[in-house]
Amino acid sequence: MALDAPPPQPPAAVAGVLTETRVKVTSGFHGARISIYGAVFDSSDQPTDVVVVVRGPDQPLRIARKVRVAGIWLNSRPVVFEGAPGFYRAASTRPLGDIARFGQLRRLGLGLDHLNIATPAERRVETRYGVRDMVVSGLGADYHQWRGAVIRLKQAAGLYSADADGVRFVDEGLFRAEFALPAAAPTGVYRARIILFRDGQPVSIRDRTLTVEKAGLERTVYLFAHRRPWLYGLVSAAMALAAGWGAAWAFRRS
Amino acid sequence: MDLYLPIAEMSVNAPLLVALGAAVGFISGLFGIGGGFLMTPVLVFMGIPPAVAVASLSNHVAASSISSVVAYSRRRAVDFRMGGVLAGGGVVGAVIGVEAFRLIRLLGQADLVVSVSYLLFLGVIGALMLRESLGTILRRRRGETAAPPRDRRPVLLYALPFKVRFPRSRLYISVIPPIALGIFVGVLSAIMGVGGGFILVPAMVYLLRMPAPVVVGTSLFQIVITTTLTSVLQAGRNQTVDIVLAGLLLVGGVIGAQLGAKASARFRAEELRALLAVIVLLVGLRMGLGLFIRPEEPFMLMSGMG
Numbered sequence: 001m002a003l004d005a006p007p008p009q010p011p012a013a014v015a016g017v018l019t020e021t022r023v024k025v026t027s028g029f030h031g032a033r034i035s036i037y038g039a040v041f042d043s044s045d046q047p048t049d050v051v052v053v054v055r056g057p058d059q060p061l062r063i064a065r066k067v068r069v070a071g072i073w074l075n076s077r078p079v080v081f082e083g084a085p086g087f088y089r090a091a092s093t094r095p096l097g098d099i100a101r102f103g104q105l106r107r108l109g110l111g112l113d114h115l116n117i118a119t120p121a122e123r124r125v126e127t128r129y130g131v132r133d134m135v136v137s138g139l140g141a142d143y144h145q146w147r148g149a150v151i152r153l154k155q156a157a158g159l160y161s162a163d164a165d166g167v168r169f170v171d172e173g174l175f176r177a178e179f180a181l182p183a184a185a186p187t188g189v190y191r192a193r194i195i196l197f198r199d200g201q202p203v204s205i206r207d208r209t210l211t212v213e214k215a216g217l218e219r220t221v222y223l224f225a226h227r228r229p230w231l232y233g234l235v236s237a238a239m240a241l242a243a244g245w246g247a248a249w250a251f252r253r254s
Numbered sequence: 255m256d257l258y259l260p261i262a263e264m265s266v267n268a269p270l271l272v273a274l275g276a277a278v279g280f281i282s283g284l285f286g287i288g289g290g291f292l293m294t295p296v297l298v299f300m301g302i303p304p305a306v307a308v309a310s311l312s313n314h315v316a317a318s319s320i321s322s323v324v325a326y327s328r329r330r331a332v333d334f335r336m337g338g339v340l341a342g343g344g345v346v347g348a349v350i351g352v353e354a355f356r357l358i359r360l361l362g363q364a365d366l367v368v369s370v371s372y373l374l375f376l377g378v379i380g381a382l383m384l385r386e387s388l389g390t391i392l393r394r395r396r397g398e399t400a401a402p403p404r405d406r407r408p409v410l411l412y413a414l415p416f417k418v419r420f421p422r423s424r425l426y427i428s429v430i431p432p433i434a435l436g437i438f439v440g441v442l443s444a445i446m447g448v449g450g451g452f453i454l455v456p457a458m459v460y461l462l463r464m465p466a467p468v469v470v471g472t473s474l475f476q477i478v479i480t481t482t483l484t485s486v487l488q489a490g491r492n493q494t495v496d497i498v499l500a501g502l503l504l505v506g507g508v509i510g511a512q513l514g515a516k517a518s519a520r521f522r523a524e525e526l527r528a529l530l531a532v533i534v535l536l537v538g539l540r541m542g543l544g545l546f547i548r549p550e551e552p553f554m555l556m557s558g559m560g
Contacts, residue, residue, distance in 0.1 A: 029258040030265045064365075066549045073545055074366050075554070149553035183258065183265040218260040225261055225493050233489025236497045237482050240317035240504065247508035248324035 012042040014050065014196035014204040021208075024215035025187060032181045034210065038194050040173045049092065049099040049197040050167045051110055052177040054210070056087025056159075057188030058118065063150055079146055083118035086186035087159050090115070091166025091177045100200040108195065108202065112151050112162045158182040187212045261496035262306045268502055275314070275506030282315075282507070283322045283514025284521075285470070285530045287451030290315050291376065291537055293503070294448060304364075306496050309488035313500040315449045316481040318507040319474045325515040326471030333422035333468045336432060337475035340454070343433040344480040347440020352487060355445050365554075369545050371446050375453060376538025383456055383531035390524040423464045423472075432462060440480055449477040452534055466523045 016038030023032050036052055061084045064075040092099060096111040109116040154160040159182065167177045190210040195202050214222050225232045257268040274296060282289035290311050297307035326332050358367050414428035435457050439450035454473040458464045464472070489495040518526065 025258060027258050028256065030256045061555065063553055063555050066552045066554070068548075071546070073547070073549060075363060077361070146553070149551075150555070153551070153553065153555050183256075184263070186263070214260060218258055221260040221497060225489065225495070225497075229493050230486070230490040232493075232497075233486035233495060236313055236489060236495055236500065237316065237485050239497070240313045240485070240500060241320050241478075241482065243501075243504055244317035244320035244508055244511075245324060247512060248321040251321075251325070251512040252328070 012040070012044070012048065012196060012198060012203050014194055014206055015039050015041070016052070016192070016194040016206050016208060018192060018208050018210055021210055023181060023210065023212045025212065026214075026216045026218055029218075030183045031185075034179055034181060036177045036179075036192060036194065036208070038175050038177075038206075040175065040196060042173070042196075042198075046198055048203075049094055050175050050177075051090065051092040051096065051099065051195045051197065052167055053091075053108075053110060053193045053195070054087065054089045054179055054190055055085045055115075055193070056186055056190050056212075057085070058083035059086050059186060060084075061150065063146060063153075065146075065149070081117050081150060084150060084154070085115065085117075085160075086188065087181070087190065088112070088115050088154070089160070089166075089179045090162045091179065092164055093167045093169070093175075095164040096162075099197050100202075104200060104202070110195075112155070112160060115151075115160075117147060117150060157184060159185065181212065185212060187214055257498065257502070259302075259306075259496050259499050261310075261494065262302050262499060264301065266300065266302070266499075266502075271499070271502040272506040275318075275503035276510035277506070278503075279318050279507035279510025280514040280517075281510075281533070282318055282451075283325070283511035283516075284518045285451070285455070285514075285526060287449065287455065287473070287530070289318070289451075289507075290443075290448030291372070291446065291452055291534070294446070295537065295541060302499070303494075305492060305494045306499070309485065309492060309494035310496045310499045311503075312449075312481040312488060313485040313495050313497070314503040314507060316478055316485055317500070317504050318511045319449065319478045319481065321508045322511045322515045323471060323474045323478055325512065326474060329471075329519075330422075331468050332471035332475050333420055333464070334472075334475060335418075336420045336423055336425075336462075336464070336468075337472045337479075339418070339429050339432045340436040340439075340472070340476040341479035343436020343438075344440035344443070344450070344476060345436075345483055347437035347442075348444050348480055348484050348487070349440075350437070351441035351444025352484075352491075354441065358445075366545075368446060369541055371442065372538050373542025373545065374538075375442065375446075376534045377542065379452060379456055380531045380533075380535030380538055382460075383527050384535065386460075387524045387528035387531060391528060394524075423462075423468055425462070425464065427462070435461065436476070439476075443480060444484065449481050451477055452530070455530075470518070 016036055019035040038050065040048055040050065042048055061081045062078040063081065064078040066073045067076050090096065090111050096105055105111055105114045151160055167175050169175045190212060192208040192210060194206040196204040255268045256265045258265045278289040278293045281292065293311055294307055297311070298304050323332060355364070358364050414430045416429045417426055418429050419426050439453050442453060443450040451473050454476060455469055458469045458473060459466060485495055
């Protein structure tokens with residue numbers, strides 16, 4: 001069992017830092033590259049593994065499947081996933097399957113196969129039976145296909161990724177992991193979790209946060225549009241009409 | 255040169271959008287249509303979320319249309335009274351359409367409804383317009399006189415109550431058909447994310463029997479009113495109007511629309527209609543094609559909770 005006595009070695013620990021903790025999204029924003037540097041403090045000489053997981057803010061997500069009805073391709077009823085990370089990257093020193101067992105990866109949500117996505121609304125009704133990891137829902141056996149599709153589509157958009165070679169030791173005990181934030185990455189608070197594994201068990205975990213926020217004019221416009229939506233609507237409509245009218249006048253003069 | 259759109263939350267190539275705005279603006283000014291039916295598919299194809307594309311476009315279409323309306327009204331080619339009646343119906347229709355579309359989106363069938371509407375309306379209207387305008391062109395080439403005078407006074411227009419004089423259009427007809435037309439176009443414009451000019455222009459010619467010279471300006475005038483309202487509604491209810499996106503399209507759009515409106519004076523009306531018919535038909539078929547082709551990716555993500 002995993003709950004046995006902790007390993008009796010001297011405590012190993014991991015530390016890490018992000019090269020940037022704040023990413024400002026301005027008008028020229030087209031993505032960012034962020035590095036995580038970290039160190040492993042370990043007096044024993046047992047092999048250790050490092051996994052770095054960056055998870056963006058959770059967002060509700062709807063996904064539909066094309067089905068053919070009478071020769072026409074239609075959308076099925078959409079399935080709602082209540083919270084899927086807006087960004088996900090798992091980097092490690094070795095393939096995750098070699099680092100820890102299935103159950104451990106699932107518990108920690110490591111890797112694209114195991115990342116936590118809040119389950120479809122349909123399924124929650126069925127969890128009353130007390131069966132937690134069984135899918136007995138309207139989606140039935142298709143559940144894995146739906147979940148797989150979410151991950152595949154997010155991967156295609158550059159938002160989800162896994163790299164079994166993404167954490168590299170640059171010096172003894174000093175490692176580095178790098179990840180690229182695409183322009184489509186959502187704003188919000190990101191959590192970078194650095195996990196030190198020994199013998200398939202997490203022995204030290206560090207969490208770091210990264211804030212992606214709009215800045216400058218973008219932020220002003222965004223806040224205006226969301227805090228005073230009706231005024232924003234009136235102002236933008238007035239601007240549009242004035243611009244169109246002005247252009248007509250300008251052309252008449254010329 | 256990439257620019258980040260604050261509401262769409264993505265970066266786009268700015269010169270490309272300005273060029274797109276200019277191209278669609280030119281077509282808009284030339285034919286007296288909002289151009290939404292061309293722009294919406296292109297923006298969605300570029301990866302802009304459909305809800306943002308549709309809402310920002312209504313803002314953009316309002317701007318480019320008003321610049322054309324000013325140009326047309328100088329030539330006394332706008333029937334403001336008829337435009338006002340149509341817009342009255344359009345306002346009612348837009349509100350109905352926005353609610354209906356919300357429901358359809360919650361059911362996840364927005365794609366289907368949009369594709370079918372494009373295929374059906376653009377296909378039918380494109381085909382009808384093409385037939386009529388080609389017929390007119392051929393008759394003129396053969397040296398025949400214009401189509402037989404329309405002396406049949408449609409019962410629908412003249413027998414209904416609430417008759418109103420429309421001096422600029424030289425019509426004395428019931429207001430019920432224009433209001434009904436306005437409502438219908440308003441609903442469609444909310445569902446398809448377009449101004450509705452491609453329906454209005456032929457409907458005004460063939461159903462209301464308005465004289466061709468005032469049709470384009472009047473339809474643009476109606477479009478200005480409904481799209482302005484839609485843009486305010488969309489911003490207020492859904493926060494989906496991206497002013498930066500609309501602005502980029504506008505820079506090209508107003509210039510294109512002016513050039514288009516000037517160019518339109520050089521062409522015969524039926525030639526313009528034939529050209530528009532071909533464009534409408536192609537877009538309709540392209541949008542409808544997706545219904546019959548097996549998708550490469552059977553799943554699709556939909557943004558947010560709809």
